[in-house]
Amino acid sequence: MLLSIRGLDKSFGGTPALSDVALDLRAGEVHALMGENGAGKSTLIRVLAGVSPADRMDARLDGAPLVLGSPADAARAGFRFVHQELNIVPTLSVAENIFLGRSLPRRLGAAVDWRRLNRMAGDALGRFGLSHIDPRQKAGRLGTGDRMLMRLASMLVSGDTEPRLFVMDEPTAALTHAESERLFAVIRDLRARGAAILYVSHRLDEVMALADRVTVLRDGRRVLTAAMAETGRAGIIRAMTGRDVTEAHPRRAAPARAGTVCRLEDVSAGRLSGLSFELGTGEILGVAGLENAGQSDLLHLLLGDGGRISGRAEVADAALPRSPSQAWGRGVAFVPRERRREGLMLGRSIVANTVLPHLGRLSVLGLARKRLETDESRRLAQALRLRHRTLAQPVRELSGGNQQKVVLARATLDAPKLLLLDEPTRGVDVGAREDIYATIRSLAAQGTGILLASTDLPELIGLSDRILILRDGRQVGLVATQGLDPEGLLSLIYGEARGAHE
Amino acid sequence: MIHLRRYATLVGFGLILLAFALALPDTFLTAQNLINISQQVSMLAVVAFAMTVVMAMGDFDLSVGAMASLAGVVAASLFAAGFSLPAGLLAGLGTGLLGGLFNGLLVARLGILPFVATLGTLTMFSGAAFMVSDGRTIFGDDIPEAFGAFARGGLPVGGLVLPSLSLLALAALLIVWVLLEHTSYGRRLYAIGGNMEAARLAGVPVRRLRASAFAVTGLGAAVAGLMYASRVASANPTQGDGLMLNAIAAVFLGMTMSEESEPRALATLAGVLMLAVLDNGLTQLAVDSYLRQFLVGAIILAAVASSRIGLSKG
Numbered sequence A: 001m002l003l004s005i006r007g008l009d010k011s012f013g014g015t016p017a018l019s020d021v022a023l024d025l026r027a028g029e030v031h032a033l034m035g036e037n038g039a040g041k042s043t044l045i046r047v048l049a050g051v052s053p054a055d056r057m058d059a060r061l062d063g064a065p066l067v068l069g070s071p072a073d074a075a076r077a078g079f080r081f082v083h084q085e086l087n088i089v090p091t092l093s094v095a096e097n098i099f100l101g102r103s104l105p106r107r108l109g110a111a112v113d114w115r116r117l118n119r120m121a122g123d124a125l126g127r128f129g130l131s132h133i134d135p136r137q138k139a140g141r142l143g144t145g146d147r148m149l150m151r152l153a154s155m156l157v158s159g160d161t162e163p164r165l166f167v168m169d170e171p172t173a174a175l176t177h178a179e180s181e182r183l184f185a186v187i188r189d190l191r192a193r194g195a196a197i198l199y200v201s202h203r204l205d206e207v208m209a210l211a212d213r214v215t216v217l218r219d220g221r222r223v224l225t226a227a228m229a230e231t232g233r234a235g236i237i238r239a240m241t242g243r244d245v246t247e248a249h250p251r252r253a254a255p256a257r258a259g260t261v262c263r264l265e266d267v268s269a270g271r272l273s274g275l276s277f278e279l280g281t282g283e284i285l286g287v288a289g290l291e292n293a294g295q296s297d298l299l300h301l302l303l304g305d306g307g308r309i310s311g312r313a314e315v316a317d318a319a320l321p322r323s324p325s326q327a328w329g330r331g332v333a334f335v336p337r338e339r340r341r342e343g344l345m346l347g348r349s350i351v352a353n354t355v356l357p358h359l360g361r362l363s364v365l366g367l368a369r370k371r372l373e374t375d376e377s378r379r380l381a382q383a384l385r386l387r388h389r390t391l392a393q394p395v396r397e398l399s400g401g402n403q404q405k406v407v408l409a410r411a412t413l414d415a416p417k418l419l420l421l422d423e424p425t426r427g428v429d430v431g432a433r434e435d436i437y438a439t440i441r442s443l444a445a446q447g448t449g450i451l452l453a454s455t456d457l458p459e460l461i462g463l464s465d466r467i468l469i470l471r472d473g474r475q476v477g478l479v480a481t482q483g484l485d486p487e488g489l490l491s492l493i494y495g496e497a498r499g500a501h502e
Numbered sequence B: 001m002i003h004l005r006r007y008a009t010l011v012g013f014g015l016i017l018l019a020f021a022l023a024l025p026d027t028f029l030t031a032q033n034l035i036n037i038s039q040q041v042s043m044l045a046v047v048a049f050a051m052t053v054v055m056a057m058g059d060f061d062l063s064v065g066a067m068a069s070l071a072g073v074v075a076a077s078l079f080a081a082g083f084s085l086p087a088g089l090l091a092g093l094g095t096g097l098l099g100g101l102f103n104g105l106l107v108a109r110l111g112i113l114p115f116v117a118t119l120g121t122l123t124m125f126s127g128a129a130f131m132v133s134d135g136r137t138i139f140g141d142d143i144p145e146a147f148g149a150f151a152r153g154g155l156p157v158g159g160l161v162l163p164s165l166s167l168l169a170l171a172a173l174l175i176v177w178v179l180l181e182h183t184s185y186g187r188r189l190y191a192i193g194g195n196m197e198a199a200r201l202a203g204v205p206v207r208r209l210r211a212s213a214f215a216v217t218g219l220g221a222a223v224a225g226l227m228y229a230s231r232v233a234s235a236n237p238t239q240g241d242g243l244m245l246n247a248i249a250a251v252f253l254g255m256t257m258s259e260e261s262e263p264r265a266l267a268t269l270a271g272v273l274m275l276a277v278l279d280n281g282l283t284q285l286a287v288d289s290y291l292r293q294f295l296v297g298a299i300i301l302a303a304v305a306s307s308r309i310g311l312s313k314g
């Protein structure tokens, strides 16, 4: 047994987050850690990392007692981490970020050996097939997926101790299909060399394919540890939720289009070009493409955050909004791709975060009505099963998936005319995902036009009526989802000739 | 833990009050002395409340002191040139509003860091104050009788008189408190302070709000400048300069007492009162003014440091 944990307790301000948790990790295994949003996965990982030490825990490394009181302890034990929340230093280079917190290669014992640093960083990136990232460029200029890949690469550069355990908290939440595949290849390679991998993901398919064993947490307690082969998909879900969840994407009848919510005619802006489509009321239009093919740019454009355009664009029966504030005012709502950077005021309460765009409607003569704000927030928190202590709690204290729910609550508080969703279910657990799908569908049924960008292809196909395909910012296709399967969509994304191009 | 942190400053404040009350049994905790303190501190209070508005957005305004001086000499110069009392007052307030708006445009439109932008305008406003006044103190017959009388007057209550300046500071507190705590405007300012990009994408008109908040702060600084000029019935181009550092210190002291360490109106009031009491008590104890300065600085640092303990972990 590489690492063995017993009797782990951890609470925050009197509320237990983990109670009497046990975990065994073997060398040469991929161990999945599963659980609903707020079950305690990230908390467990922060304990292992020494970032937020346990209240009580008996840990053994190779049978010898192990103290995990600080990140240095974890590093010395040979543990490597990619946490759920991307922590990068945007003003430092990619190579420096990769070596962050570790000693840099030096010349003559003092001066940093930049050449060697960049080469080592380049090698680590190379293992993920990331030849397009220059180790010398500033990390702040990378897209979301590349940032995650950079953090993953940083686990691989050898430090002072040989890494023995790799811990990854939802690494694929920000990755495309192809990037995820490359990560899985690296993980299998690490396992073959005898490392242990602790892996968190809400994507059951990849967990089933990748992991040898699984541990499931529910409400901070361990409810299951078993070999993956012995545990079915339904078994894991039942252990996580304590109930049966039907993971179905029921086909919707094609909506009766009463009108248009948004119309683009040969629009170009920034790196976007050739955009021509119409989004009807009640329609869900998927947006697909490789990482950074312009999906987010398209949503930002419709939010009035895309700069100057050429061509004709119409949103909610008016010209393209000039600013996000004008867009929200006209009934456009937005769920951004990176909840922490673009979505949340982490130090502010759940209520403040939820009602922010709706303050105008919720106030009288500019005076805020706190009761109403709280009532509205409570309604949405219940609908989305937000796991929280009080609505006055700062969002920082919520688990990743629950933070995502706050961003969704904000966008769906008023039934918007146009809803722009960028990876809306990122980091959300299986059960909550179904709740969110239901919300999206019911908004569409009430006439909201929805633009849904997602790298989760089954989700995209399951929800959308049609799918818009982007490549390098250019619209290369607009297909009906009827009869489309993930493989077919993937080949359209990559550009193999197939399907109805426009 | 959180409560310990929040109340550390207040407890320290209480101990200081107690020490002064014991050391100065006859003169410190008297109604008259407390009223004096409230008057002495009224200008600082107004500037600090105004500063709280921009600090709610995570911004700073270093130019408030210079603006206070400028507003004072603008009004006094107009009085000297024979303009009426309302005309001079309006000009002083207008200067504050426009100067603040200028700060706001530098920060919100041009994207200059508030620290740099208002350091620049601090120098500009200061230079302008010297130009307007020719570097002289404007006093005596040039100042209308009613202007100086305002600061000397007050509202009689029982046997005491509540000074007009204190009442004005109270009004400023009320306005800023309502603005920050009870209006959508204030909520949006705090949202900007929480995460400017997220606020913008959630439909908060960040540029407009930042510009307007700086204008409010400029106006507050001008009010304080006029209060100062009224109190001494004269105006010179440097008389408000000392207000800026103390106002920032008061907001910081207040932040150590507020939940989530945010700038809040009532917390700023507590910070202002702390500074005022320290100054008054130490002066009465005849502590040397340099030592007094040193002690006040040390106490501010101690308060801020104690509020950081336990914040880094957890």
Ligand SMILES: Nc1ncnc2c1ncn2[C@@H]1O[C@H](COP(=O)(O)OP(=O)(O)OP(=O)(O)O)[C@@H](O)[C@H]1O
Residues within 6 Å of the ligand: A012, A017, A035, A036, A037, A038, A039, A040, A041, A042, A043, A044, A084, A387, A388, A396, A397, A398, A399, A400, A401, A402, A427, A429, B314
């Ligand atoms: N700093 C904190 N202060 C208070 N409560 C916290 C803090 N961090 C986590 N919690 C609480 O502990 C519980 C477990 O959170 P954790 O982040 O471990 O969940 P998770 O299993 O990683 O969920 P997700 O799948 O959403 O990422 C949650 O209820 C959360 O609100």
Ligand SMILES: [Mg+2]
Residues within 6 Å of the ligand: A041, A042, A043, A084, A169, A399, A400, A401
């Ligand atoms: Mg988590």
